Each structure stands twice: as structure tokens, then as C-alpha cells.
Amino acid sequence: xxDAIIEIADISKAFPGGVRAxxxxxxxxxxGEFFALLGPSGCGKTTxxxxxxxxxxxxxxxxxxxxxxxxxxxPNRRPVNMVFQSYAVFPHMSVAENVAYGLKMDGVAKPEMAxxxxxxxxxxxxxxxxxxxxxxxxxxxxxxxxxxxALVKRPRVLLLDEPLSALDxxxxxxxxxxxxxxxxxxxxxxxxxxxxxxEALSMADRIAVMETGQVRQLAPPAELxxxxxxxxxxxxxxxxxxxxxxxxxGVLTGPGLGVIARAPDLGDxxxxxxxxxxxxxxxxxxxxxxxxxxxxIEGTVTTVSYxxxxxxxxxxxxxxxxxxxxxxxxERDAAHRxxxxxxxxxxxxxxxxxxxKE
Amino acid sequence: MIAAYxxxxxxxxxxxxxxxxxxxxxxxxxxxxxxxxxxILILIxxxxxxxxxxxxxxxxxxxxxxxxxxxxxxxxxxxxxxxIAFVSTIVSTxxxxxxxxxxxxxxxxxxxxxxxxxxxxxVIPEICLGVAMLAFFARIGWPTDLPWPLNLGxxxxxxxxxxxxxxxxxxxxxxxxxxxxxxxxxxDLGASEWETYRDVVLPYLKPGLVAGALxxxxxxxxxxxxxxxxxxxxxxxxxxxxxxMVRFSVTPExxxxxxxxxxxxxxxxxxxxxxxxxxxxxx
Numbered sequence: 220x221x222d223a224i225i226e227i228a229d230i231s232k233a234f235p236g237g238v239r240a241x242x243x244x245x246x247x248x249x250x251g252e253f254f255a256l257l258g259p260s261g262c263g264k265t266t267x268x269x270x271x272x273x274x275x276x277x278x279x280x281x282x283x284x285x286x287x288x289x290x291x292x293x294p295n296r297r298p299v300n301m302v303f304q305s306y307a308v309f310p311h312m313s314v315a316e317n318v319a320y321g322l323k324m325d326g327v328a329k330p331e332m333a334x335x336x337x338x339x340x341x342x343x344x345x346x347x348x349x350x351x352x353x354x355x356x357x358x359x360x361x362x363x364x365x366x367x368x369a370l371v372k373r374p375r376v377l378l379l380d381e382p383l384s385a386l387d388x389x390x391x392x393x394x395x396x397x398x399x400x401x402x403x404x405x406x407x408x409x410x411x412x413x414x415x416x417x418e419a420l421s422m423a424d425r426i427a428v429m430e431t432g433q434v435r436q437l438a439p440p441a442e443l444x445x446x447x448x449x450x451x452x453x454x455x456x457x458x459x460x461x462x463x464x465x466x467x468x469g470v471l472t473g474p475g476l477g478v479i480a481r482a483p484d485l486g487d488x489x490x491x492x493x494x495x496x497x498x499x500x501x502x503x504x505x506x507x508x509x510x511x512x513x514x515x516i517e518g519t520v521t522t523v524s525y526x527x528x529x530x531x532x533x534x535x536x537x538x539x540x541x542x543x544x545x546x547x548x549x550e551r552d553a554a555h556r557x558x559x560x561x562x563x564x565x566x567x568x569x570x571x572x573x574x575x576k577e
Numbered sequence: 578m579i580a581a582y583x584x585x586x587x588x589x590x591x592x593x594x595x596x597x598x599x600x601x602x603x604x605x606x607x608x609x610x611x612x613x614x615x616x617i618l619i620l621i622x623x624x625x626x627x628x629x630x631x632x633x634x635x636x637x638x639x640x641x642x643x644x645x646x647x648x649x650x651x652x653x654x655x656x657x658x659x660x661i662a663f664v665s666t667i668v669s670t671x672x673x674x675x676x677x678x679x680x681x682x683x684x685x686x687x688x689x690x691x692x693x694x695x696x697x698x699x700v701i702p703e704i705c706l707g708v709a710m711l712a713f714f715a716r717i718g719w720p721t722d723l724p725w726p727l728n729l730g731x732x733x734x735x736x737x738x739x740x741x742x743x744x745x746x747x748x749x750x751x752x753x754x755x756x757x758x759x760x761x762x763x764x765d766l767g768a769s770e771w772e773t774y775r776d777v778v779l780p781y782l783k784p785g786l787v788a789g790a791l792x793x794x795x796x797x798x799x800x801x802x803x804x805x806x807x808x809x810x811x812x813x814x815x816x817x818x819x820x821x822m823v824r825f826s827v828t829p830e831x832x833x834x835x836x837x838x839x840x841x842x843x844x845x846x847x848x849x850x851x852x853x854x855x856x857x858x859x860x
Binding site for chain 2: 272274293294295299300301303304305307309310311320321324325365368369372
């Protein structure tokens with residue numbers, strides 16, 4: 220790939236004690252994209268990011284940034300900058316001094332430095348905060364300082380380690396949008412590490428899902444959500460119902476449920492069927508005419524969990540099969556119509572059910 | 578008056594956590610203050626006493642301050658003490674900071690042993706250290722006839738050796754709260770390792786350095802035991818001089834000199850605390 224800005228080839232990191240935090244990962248990050256490394260804590264995503272930044276040395280493999288092998292290059296000599304999880308804003312320097320620090324280290328002339336600092340602060344909407352000290356800023360503002368401080372150096376790649384985890388929910392949502400807009404306007408490649416799948420889905424152009432040091436799937440958000448390649452990815456991204464089913468003659472049947480999915484190419488034997496809750500319709504009365512490409516099961520409502528815009532209805536279909544269906548509360552007071560203990564029918568298109576071989 | 582107090586107390590009953598308004602707590606506080614400060618207050622008060630024997634109050638005078646300031650050997654001892662304290666504070670703080678950073682930053686074989694060995698002067702009885710210093714300087718044949726201030730060299734070395742571990746402990750405690758990401762951020766922004774220390778670690782360390790220096794300074798200034806063993810006839814320090822003066826009689830002159838020392842120490846502490854408060858506010 221010619222437009223790759225970061226190429227990671229077969230990289231591994233083993234810590235003393237034998238833990239392989241990153242295990243033979245290969246991936247390439249394209250110029251100008253918003254790339255997310257997503258995974259549960261301890262999956263190696265932060266170690267991978269720190270290897271790109273130069274704070275960890277790979278045990279095996281190579282990292283090339285802009286075609287140059289980074290082995291032996293110190294963090295201060297790499298064309299990347301990082302926004303740290305704690306923001307790491309220097310407490311004894313003013314906002315302007317913080318932003319200017321990287322330029323000072325590069326020996327940028329005073330007038331140009333002043334202009335660039337001003338531009339960077341304007342970019343993150345902190346104009347007029349030059350003289351403030353970090354202890355006079357809110358968490359969100361401190362993060363903007365960290366962003367400006369990294370962006371002012373015009374890096375080829377900006378690395379962000381859990382950039383939103385320290386912010387409260389409302390601010391986090393606003394910052395997600397702002398980060399995306401910022402990335403599009405400066406055109407710099409962003410690599411963000413996060414454990415929050417919602418954050419990754421909403422911001423990234425492509426996501427690498429990691430588990431136990433390895434990349435499980437690398438795809439754009441929609442593909443990851445609709446076509447997960449493994450049970451781990453399916454269950455990690457969004458909510459997922461998984462039914463243990465049996466395949467025979469190209470159809471899958473659940474325990475006491477009839478046909479619940481179709482997979483013509485699948486051999487006979489056990490397989491998992493995965494279903495997104497929002498793809499399941501909930502009918503309280505018997506369905507008048509079930510299409511031939513649809514499946515339906517009946518069960519008892521065990522829990523109704525109300526979330527305002529939507530409700531999650533949990534239905535026990537017997538034989539240990541517990542399914543959740545998401546119902547939009549499109550009409551006022553609609554949620555109250557389903558009650559615990561009601562009989563309900565769950566219905567979905569066979570094409571919406573995903574068959575996982577693992 | 579008492580009725581008004583009772584009325585106020587009825588209207589403002591002490592809450593369950595208002596310990597300072599309960600009499601056992603107030604008594605403890607009062608007792609603590611009396612035990613801590615009564616001797617010092619009496620010392621200062623009697624430095625103005627117009628009596629040679631200094632047992633009964635005979636009226637106010639400042640003549641013993643004049644006398645103390647005119648006492649050449651006392652002033653000499655005072656200058657010696659300040660010189661020793663000044664030099665040993667600077668060296669102890671630098672050495673303590675280096676030890677603290679070494680123990681905080683690096684892993685090396687025998688680190689635990691090194692850490693224990695470094696802290697040994699804190700626990701070794703001073704008298705042993707004093708005798709050891711005496712034996713050591715005699716053994717290596719340390720010259721005794723050097724001109725001032727070089728003749729203070731052995732005392733300074735002795736002071737550094739027992740005060741730098743204290744400085745190291747204080748500075749290390751400050752380092753323990755350091756966010757390593759600050760260091761990495763500086764490196765990431767293009768700073769070399771040295772620039773990172775200069776621009777990020779040292780400013781963070783400042784309150785620890787000030788506290789460590791203050792501790793080293795007071796330890797050196799009032800050390801008697803170790804100094805007693807290492808000082809010669811020409812290198813008398815203030816505590817040693819006061820001791821020799823008291824052996825004859827406790828005159829207001831000694832009180833006056835001690836009061837001056839207290840004022841100097843309070844003044845330096847006030848400066849140090851101001852510096853610390855200003856840095857601590859930023860964390």
C-alpha cells in the first residue's frame with residue numbers, strides 16, 4: 220500500500236516475566252485517516268501506541284513511519300506527537316508556554332512561535348487563555364491544551380491515548396464530534412486508543428479490534444458492527460444475542476426453536492447464531508403472516524429495562540435461550556404496554572442473523 | 578459575661594465532630610502548646626533579663642544582645658556554624674536529589690541493599706557516627722592547620738554524610754507523586770533527557786528540594802554530638818560554643834545568642850514555606 224503512513228510489520232512486545240502484551244501484529248495506517256485501536260483493558264492497544272511513539276521498544280518486528288524504520292529512534296526524534304491519557308499538561312507553565320514548549324525544543328524563532336501558538340490555541344478554541352495556569356482550567360480545557368501542544372508541532376501522526384476517558388459523559392460526546400471535525404480540518408492522521416466501542420464507532424474511519432495482544436478484526440465501523448468475524452468481536456462491539464444452534468442442510472435450528480438462520484455453505488454441526496437486539500421485532504399478538512425468510516420464537520418477558528429513547532426487552536424462550544430486543548419508544552407511553560410476565564413473539568429476518576463458526 | 582457565654586453555648590451546641598469544643602481536646606491542646614513553647618518563650622524572655630545569674634527577673638535590658646554581638650569567639654562560632662550549614666545544605670540537597678532520582682528512576686542489581694545502606698545514617702546513633710568520624714579523620718591524617726574556611730572541611734563532610742539521607746527521603750517522597758506522563762510528554766515534544774529534567778522534573782521537584790534543604794540546614798545548624806567529635810580548638814561551632822559557655826553559667830548572653838538563632842531559623846522556614854505553597858498550589 221503506497222498511501223500507508225504507519226506500517227507495522229509483525230511486531231511483538233514481551234515484558235519481563237513473559238507476558239506478550241503485543242503478539243505478532245501487522246497493520247498499516249493510511250495517510251489522513253482516523254484510526255482506532257479498540258479492545259478491553261490489557262489487550263495491548265496502549266503498548267502498541269507507545270511503541271509507535273517510541274516509549275516502548277518492540278521485542279520483534281518493525282515500525283515504519285513515512286517509510287522510515289523507527290528502530291532506535293528516540294521519542295523526541297519521531298514525526299509523531301501524543302496526547303496522554305492524563306493530558307500531562309505541565310503544571311508550572313502557562314497555557315501558552317505549554318503549547319510553545321515543543322516549538323522551543325525545535326528551535327523555532329520567537330515571532331513564528333508566537334504566531335503558531337496563537338493559531339493552535341484558536342484551533343482548539345482556547346483563544347485568550349494564553350496566560351492561564353493549568354490549575355485554572357477544567358478537564359476539557361486541559362485536554363484542549365494537550366491537543367494544541369501536540370498539533371502545533373504539525374506532526375505526521377497524532378497519537379491519542381484514551382483521550383476522552385477522563386471527561387464526563389456529556390462533554391465526552393461533544394468532544395467526540397470536535398475531535399472528528401478537528402481531524403478533518405487539519406488533515407493529520409489520528410491514531411486513537413480506546414476501550415469504549417461507542418467512541419471508536421462514532422469517530423474512526425477504521426477500527427482494529429484487539430484481544431490478548433492480537434488484532435482480531437480490522438474494518439470500518441459499519442462492517443465491524445454488521446459483519447463481525449468472530450464471537451469476540453460480535454460481543455465486544457455493541458449488544459449481541461448469541462444462540463447456540465445446530466446446522467444441518469444449510470439451515471440452523473436453535474434448541475426447541477425451529478429455523479433461526481440460514482447458512483448454505485456451512486457444514487453440519489454446532490454453530491453460533493448472533494442477532495443484534497435492534498434487528499428483532501417484538502409482537503405482542505400472533506404475527507398475521509410470517510414471511511418465509513423470517514424466523515419467529517415465542518417466550519415470556521422477564522425484564523423491561525427502560526432507557527428513555529428505547530427499551531430493552533428481555534425474553535426467555537426456554538431451553539436456556541434468553542434474548543434481548545430493543546424497542547424504540549417512538550410513541551409516548553409506549554413502554555408501559557410491555558410488562559414482565561407477558562407472552563411475546565420475537566421475529567427477525569433470517570438474513571439479519573449472523574452465523575459464527577467459532 | 579459568663580451568662581452571655583452560657584447563652585451562646587446553648588444556642589450553638591457542639592456537634593458530634595466538633596472535637597475542638599470539647600474540654601479533653603482543649604486541655605490536650607493547651608498542654609501540648611505549653612510543653613512545646615513555654616521553654617522557648619522563657620528563653621527569649623530571659624534574654625532581656627537584667628541579671629547576671631539569670632534566675633530571677635530583674636528588669637528589661639538589651640545589653641546582653643550587645644554583649645553577645647561583641648563576644649568575638651561567639652560570633653566566630655556563629656559564622657562557622659552558618660558557613661558549615663550553608664555548604665553542607667547545598668551539597669546534601671544536590672546529593673540527596675541525585676540519590677532520590679537514582680532510586681526512583683532506575684532499576685539495578687543490589688538496589689534494595691543500596692537503598693538500605695543509604696538510609697543507614699538516619700538510624701545509626703549520632704554518638705557512634707561522631708566517634709567513627711573522629712577515628713576516620715585521625716586515620717587518614719586530615720590536616721588540622723588549614724586556613725579558614727578550609728579548616729571546617731571535616732565538619733562539613735561529617736554534616737553532609739548524616740544530612741543528605743534525610744534530604745533524599747524528603748525528595749523521594751515528592752517524586753513518588755510525579756506523573757510519569759509529564760516526563761514522556763516532554764520527550765514526545767522534542768526534549769532530550771537532560772532538557773526533560775531541567776524543564777519538567779526539576780520544577781516539579783522544587784518543593785521537595787526546598788523541604789530537603791531546610792531539613793539539612795537545621796540538622797547541620799544545631800548538630801552538637803557529631804560536631805563535638807570532629808571540631809578542633811579553632812573550629813568551634815555555635816552549639817559547641819554554647820555548651821562550653823553553659824558549663825560555667827547560664828548567662829542571658831547565651832539566651833540572647835539562642836534567640837538570634839531562633840529568629841534566623843524562623844525567617845528561613847517562612848521563606849521556604851512561601852516557596853512551597855506557591856508550587857504546591859499548582860499541583
